[in-house]
Amino acid sequence: MSALESAAKSHLSVDALNIERLDLAYRVRGRDLKVLRDVTLRIGPGEAYGLVGESGCGKSTVALAVVRYLPPNGRVLGGTIRVGGQDLLSLGREDLRRLRATTVSMVSQDPARALNPSMRVGEQIAEIFRLRGLAAAEPRENTIAMLESVRIGDPKSVRDRYPHQLSGGMQQRVAIAMALSSNPKLLILDEPTTGLDATVEAEILDLLQALRTERATSILFISHNLSVISRMCDRVGVLYAGALVEEGPTAEVFTDARHPYTVGLIRCLPRQGAHKDHRRLDTIPGLPPSPGDDARGCLFAPRCGLAEERCHADAPAMSELEGRSSRCHFQERAQMLPGNAADGPDAEGVRRAATAPHSAPPILQAIALSKTFGTQRHPIHALHEVSLQLWPGETLGLVGESGSGKSTLARLLLGLVQPDAGGIVELDGKPLPATSRARRPDQLKSVQIVFQNPDSALNRSHSIRRLVGRALSRLGRVPEQTRHTRLLELIRSVKLADRYLNLRPRELSGGLKQRVAIARAFAGDPRIVVCDELTSALDVSVQAAILNLLTDLQLKHNVSYIFISHDLATVRYVSDRIAVLYLGRLMEIGPAERVFSGPHHPYTAALLSAAPLKGEMPSATALPTGCVFHTRCPCKRGPVCEQQPPPLQPGAEPGHEIRCHIPVSELPGRMTKT
Amino acid sequence: MSLYWRLLVRSGPFMTGLLIIVFWGACAVFGHLAVPFDPYEADILSALDPPSGSHWFGTDQLGRDVFSRVVVGARDILEVAPLATVLGVTLGVMLGLVTGYFRGIVDDVVGRIIDALLALPLVIIALLALTALGASSMTVVVVIGFIFAPLVARTVRAAVLSERDLDYVAAATLRNEHTIYILFVEILPNVMGPIVVEATVRLGYAIFVVATLSFVGFGIQPPSPDWGLAVSESYGLINGGIWWPVLFNTLAIASLVIGVNLTADGIRGVVDA
Numbered sequence: 001m002s003a004l005e006s007a008a009k010s011h012l013s014v015d016a017l018n019i020e021r022l023d024l025a026y027r028v029r030g031r032d033l034k035v036l037r038d039v040t041l042r043i044g045p046g047e048a049y050g051l052v053g054e055s056g057c058g059k060s061t062v063a064l065a066v067v068r069y070l071p072p073n074g075r076v077l078g079g080t081i082r083v084g085g086q087d088l089l090s091l092g093r094e095d096l097r098r099l100r101a102t103t104v105s106m107v108s109q110d111p112a113r114a115l116n117p118s119m120r121v122g123e124q125i126a127e128i129f130r131l132r133g134l135a136a137a138e139p140r141e142n143t144i145a146m147l148e149s150v151r152i153g154d155p156k157s158v159r160d161r162y163p164h165q166l167s168g169g170m171q172q173r174v175a176i177a178m179a180l181s182s183n184p185k186l187l188i189l190d191e192p193t194t195g196l197d198a199t200v201e202a203e204i205l206d207l208l209q210a211l212r213t214e215r216a217t218s219i220l221f222i223s224h225n226l227s228v229i230s231r232m233c234d235r236v237g238v239l240y241a242g243a244l245v246e247e248g249p250t251a252e253v254f255t256d257a258r259h260p261y262t263v264g265l266i267r268c269l270p271r272q273g274a275h276k277d278h279r280r281l282d283t284i285p286g287l288p289p290s291p292g293d294d295a296r297g298c299l300f301a302p303r304c305g306l307a308e309e310r311c312h313a314d315a316p317a318m319s320e321l322e323g324r325s326s327r328c329h330f331q332e333r334a335q336m337l338p339g340n341a342a343d344g345p346d347a348e349g350v351r352r353a354a355t356a357p358h359s360a361p362p363i364l365q366a367i368a369l370s371k372t373f374g375t376q377r378h379p380i381h382a383l384h385e386v387s388l389q390l391w392p393g394e395t396l397g398l399v400g401e402s403g404s405g406k407s408t409l410a411r412l413l414l415g416l417v418q419p420d421a422g423g424i425v426e427l428d429g430k431p432l433p434a435t436s437r438a439r440r441p442d443q444l445k446s447v448q449i450v451f452q453n454p455d456s457a458l459n460r461s462h463s464i465r466r467l468v469g470r471a472l473s474r475l476g477r478v479p480e481q482t483r484h485t486r487l488l489e490l491i492r493s494v495k496l497a498d499r500y501l502n503l504r505p506r507e508l509s510g511g512l513k514q515r516v517a518i519a520r521a522f523a524g525d526p527r528i529v530v531c532d533e534l535t536s537a538l539d540v541s542v543q544a545a546i547l548n549l550l551t552d553l554q555l556k557h558n559v560s561y562i563f564i565s566h567d568l569a570t571v572r573y574v575s576d577r578i579a580v581l582y583l584g585r586l587m588e589i590g591p592a593e594r595v596f597s598g599p600h601h602p603y604t605a606a607l608l609s610a611a612p613l614k615g616e617m618p619s620a621t622a623l624p625t626g627c628v629f630h631t632r633c634p635c636k637r638g639p640v641c642e643q644q645p646p647p648l649q650p651g652a653e654p655g656h657e658i659r660c661h662i663p664v665s666e667l668p669g670r671m672t673k674t
Numbered sequence: 675m676s677l678y679w680r681l682l683v684r685s686g687p688f689m690t691g692l693l694i695i696v697f698w699g700a701c702a703v704f705g706h707l708a709v710p711f712d713p714y715e716a717d718i719l720s721a722l723d724p725p726s727g728s729h730w731f732g733t734d735q736l737g738r739d740v741f742s743r744v745v746v747g748a749r750d751i752l753e754v755a756p757l758a759t760v761l762g763v764t765l766g767v768m769l770g771l772v773t774g775y776f777r778g779i780v781d782d783v784v785g786r787i788i789d790a791l792l793a794l795p796l797v798i799i800a801l802l803a804l805t806a807l808g809a810s811s812m813t814v815v816v817v818i819g820f821i822f823a824p825l826v827a828r829t830v831r832a833a834v835l836s837e838r839d840l841d842y843v844a845a846a847t848l849r850n851e852h853t854i855y856i857l858f859v860e861i862l863p864n865v866m867g868p869i870v871v872e873a874t875v876r877l878g879y880a881i882f883v884v885a886t887l888s889f890v891g892f893g894i895q896p897p898s899p900d901w902g903l904a905v906s907e908s909y910g911l912i913n914g915g916i917w918w919p920v921l922f923n924t925l926a927i928a929s930l931v932i933g934v935n936l937t938a939d940g941i942r943g944v945v946d947a
Binding site (some may be wrong): 414415416436437439441444448449451453456457458459460461462470471474475520 | 840841842844845847848849850851860863864866
């Protein structure tokens with residue numbers, strides 16, 4: 001029997017990964033902080049196992065432990081890890097090297113950092129063949145075969161390119177090709193699609209599905225994204241505070257969770273068709289324990305709506321019931337976890353005035369806004385003649401892939417970037433000066449923004465008191481005497497405790513920082529707040545709380561939101577109307593439900609169906625002629641699409657418009673679930 | 675800030691360097707009270723005595739006690755060099771904030787001037803300027819300060835460039851903050867790390883330049899017991915076997931420069947970490 005055959009045989013019989021009772025700690029300032037507690041899991045041959053949990057729960061630590069690549073202060077306190085039958089923890093340096101070269105591979109979140117920027121793609125893949133001792137065996141052909149296997153259309157040219165010459169999705173394909181080049185038994189995917197756009201994510205997930213059936217490689221798929229896991233994995237494990245709290249077949253876990261934490265996590269997600277007017281989102285109260293906190297009872301008990309005395313006193317063990325495992329004393333009752341979401345203002349389904357036909361004049365109006373960056377000889381067309389309106393008290397969702405011009409549009413409205421000649425922004429029907437510097441104080445305070453990344457948006461050397469207080473004095477014009485009272489009111493209205501006032505941003509968690517940013521934006525009683533991807537860096541339970549907060553503030557102050565996000569479920573939940581951008585063009589705009597149900601623009605359809613689009617987004621320096629979407633459009637009608645820019649034609653109802661040559665009645669619609 | 679202190683206290687180079695600086699600082703301030711001889715009093719009868727029980731570092735050509743002169747000689751250089759550094763850093767920070775924040779023509783012009791300055795040795799430029807202005811401690815401070823300003827500005831500018839595009843600056847513009855406020859209250863605190871590192875590094879250079887200028891006669895003037903001056907007065911005697919005035923004064927200069935550089939290393943390690 002050749003080596004290959006014996007390898008193939010062991011492939012079929014031995015677990016790809018077997019972790020038993022793993023305890024792991026990071027040593028910080030002389031103390032062992034436990035980050036993994038009693039983790040037991042196995043991944044069978046050819047199985048895809050998903051590991052979900054919120055940030056800080058230990059997901060990535062599991063991945064690093066499996067390749068034994070922990071930081072120097074990480075220590076395994078007990079338990080075993082077997083990869084392909086080999087005891088990982090007892091391996092010497094050489095054996096470990098061999099294991100990493102032949103048995104287990106890892107794909108990390110950020111391909112731009114995982115690939116060597118100074119080596120051509122082909123050389124990087126060939127390096128792996130060399131490590132496996134296959135140098136002689138035609139590295140060029142092997143490399144091309146690998147690139148073909150990850151569905152790269154033009155492998156010969158990609159092989160000779162450097163990573164920075166490839167798009168994010170291509171880079172991730174190359175990273176996957178590299179991981180598969182060693183023909184591993186176990187492939188670890190650590191948030192492989194988190195940094196990618198929806199349509200690119202769809203492509204990568206499709207690719208991974210196809211590779212799974214081709215190669216029978218076992219997969220450990222780590223993600224915070226429940227829908228990605230449910231699409232990709234056979235079984236799923238839910239990690240909370242370093243402990244596996246639930247495990248079982250994916251479909252069953254997500255439809256009928258047996259641990260209150262899983263139940264809570266799933267309920268935090270905006271559900272299909274749910275809207276803020278009907279019901280708020282459920283949240284998980286409290287915070288996860290910090291590493292090193294050793295509670296006597298169940299780790300989740302302090303946040304659990306079902307917790308009884310017993311839960312606080314003794315820690316539950318993983319117990320099995322009907323083929324499912326859960327670390328809960330009352331797993332059969334988990335689904336009875338009480339919800340904590342309030343009803344929306346229109347629980348009965350009556351829509352608010354904001355979405356009623358707009359009789360009132362719009363509060364904000366963008367007229368033919370264009371923005372060209374770059375030089376005259378090398379112009380970059382970021383935005384082209386976008387016109388839209390915003391009515392008081394409504395939320396306008398702005399969707400599109402990265403590079404579609406969402407953020408540029410937001411910055412134009414705020415006056416942070418100056419539009420090309422001809423574009424006008426009007427507030428209450430009167431034109432706003434193009435730059436924020438030229439705007440009057442009352443105009444400035446009317447339009448504010450909450451940025452995506454609070455680490456960049458909050459000055460790290462200022463205290464929370466100063467950050468919010470300064471906004472109160474500058475925008476709110478609150479006099480010295482009443483400022484402290486107003487400050488406390490404002491801080492409390494975003495549900496921050498008074499004691500945070502003297503802290504600096506880095507001492508707060510991501511969700512708390514974003515609340516500070518929201519408080520600052522609301523300091524001057526704004527009428528319009530731009531929310532630029534403000535929940536995309538947050539965990540789902542935190543996101544739910546922030547979305548609820550935004551909804552409450554909107555009701556209280558009748559502000560309008562421009563809500564930018566790439567997460568369609570979230571946009572659908574918060575938006576009254578939605579605008580879809582592609583390559584700086586407004587492709588579709590209309591009431592949220594209409595945009596989601598169709599008939600809609602072929603691009604909107606592609607975004608919603610999570611179906612991959614063909615080709616790559618053209619560069620903004622060399623735009624396609626005619627309709628900019630024609631190069632990727634699945635419904636292309638012929639030369640007219642290539643030659644003439646399509647008109648913005650009326651859609652299915654008043655206020656619904658679609659930029660397409662195809663008559664509305666023939667456009668795709670009634671798409672399936674997202 | 676307290677976190678930085680804790681890390682600094684644990685840093686070996688920083689504490690060693692600080693100890694050396696504090697030692698020389700104490701010599702500069704209290705040295706004259708503790709020395710065995712009057713550093714200015716000549717005693718021709720015991721000129722050029724080698725080190726002995728009464729004159730630990732020997733005597734110079736006028737019979738003055740070298741040990742006493744080395745101890746008290748810390749005073750002038752520790753006045754001139756730090757003052758020059760403070761002047762250079764202050765000017766440099768303002769220049770760096772402005773050029774980094776506004777970019778544009780000012781930035782281009784200052785950038786080219788800095789390039790030109792870097793092409794010439796510091797000491798040469800200082801010599802030219804001092805010849806024109808006349809040598810005194812005050813002119814040394816001003817000349818070194820002005821030469822350092824663009825060099826400091828370059829470091830500050832680089833730090834400001836990565837701050838100015840952060841969203842907190844955009845948020846400040848949306849509050850209609852004055853540019854001065856944005857520069858000094860929003861941005862400056864976030865670039866303090868590189869500034870402190872740059873300032874310590876500059877202090878090391880300043881000491882070195884001041885000693886060199888004194889050596890060539892354009893720095894601190896006689897009868898100061900300044901180290902550079904003392905070396906220049908006595909280096910010709912080495913050929914005659916009189917090594918002690920030169921050796922102990924050069925050791926003093928070297929130890930102070932090393933002390934400052936160790937401190938700078940320590941601070942850099944903490945700031946960059």
